[in-house]
Amino acid sequence: MANALNRHEALSPRAFTAAIVRRDAFGARRAFRVLVAEVAGAVIGYASFVAGYNTDIAERELWMLDLFVRPRWRGRGVGRVLVTAVARQAARQGFTCLEWGVRDSNRRAIRFYRALGAHIGHARIVSLRGRALAVVAAGR
Ligand SMILES: CC(C)(COP(=O)(O)OP(=O)(O)OC[C@H]1O[C@@H](n2cnc3c(N)ncnc32)[C@H](O)[C@@H]1OP(=O)(O)O)[C@@H](O)C(=O)NCCC(=O)NCCS
Numbered sequence: 141m142a143n144a145l146n147r148h149e150a151l152s153p154r155a156f157t158a159a160i161v162r163r164d165a166f167g168a169r170r171a172f173r174v175l176v177a178e179v180a181g182a183v184i185g186y187a188s189f190v191a192g193y194n195t196d197i198a199e200r201e202l203w204m205l206d207l208f209v210r211p212r213w214r215g216r217g218v219g220r221v222l223v224t225a226v227a228r229q230a231a232r233q234g235f236t237c238l239e240w241g242v243r244d245s246n247r248r249a250i251r252f253y254r255a256l257g258a259h260i261g262h263a264r265i266v267s268l269r270g271r272a273l274a275v276v277a278a279g280r
Pocket residue numbers: 145148207208209210213214215216217218219220221241242243246248249251252255
């Protein structure tokens with residue numbers, strides 16, 4: 141399903157394997173946490189998140205990595221339930237901020253987030269990946 145979201149976002153559709161999910165979401169040194177929405181034992185959506193730090197407010201926060209609902213289950217409140225559950229995790233940890241990214245082109249998601257009362261800024265995500273990172277790290 142994480143690959144389906146990547147496909148939706150025009151990113152690598154094969155980045156995740158079951159082994160990677162087991163290691164990075166559920167392993168002893170997990171890198172992020174996942175909440176899933178289930179119907180009759182089948183996973184129909186998920187939200188993943190990590191603890192981070194927000195230097196704008198000098199406080200810890202939760203950063204939502206992914207939010208995804210299988211197409212046939214959309215528009216039935218599942219996305220809202222998942223965001224509510226992640227917000228609850230943030231509140232439980234005493235955080236006052238939950239943040240995540242959205243593409244400008246994702247109008248439906250943006251409408252949803254506005255309706256939640258979210259502020260949507262204009263910042264862009266900047267990535268140095270692979271060789272570009274290695275080059276900068278090497279100081280070349
Ligand atoms: C964004 C996404 C997670 C929302 O999940 P969802 O289960 O459809 O959302 P909900 O049913 O809880 O609806 C949330 C809001 O979306 C809007 N919405 C729902 N169905 C809609 C539809 N068919 N058309 C337009 N807006 C709709 C409504 O504003 C709704 O708010 P409401 O509860 O006040 O009515 C889901 O559409 C999805 O997985 N999209 C593809 C992946 C993606 O874009 N992820 C977000 C990346 S930032």
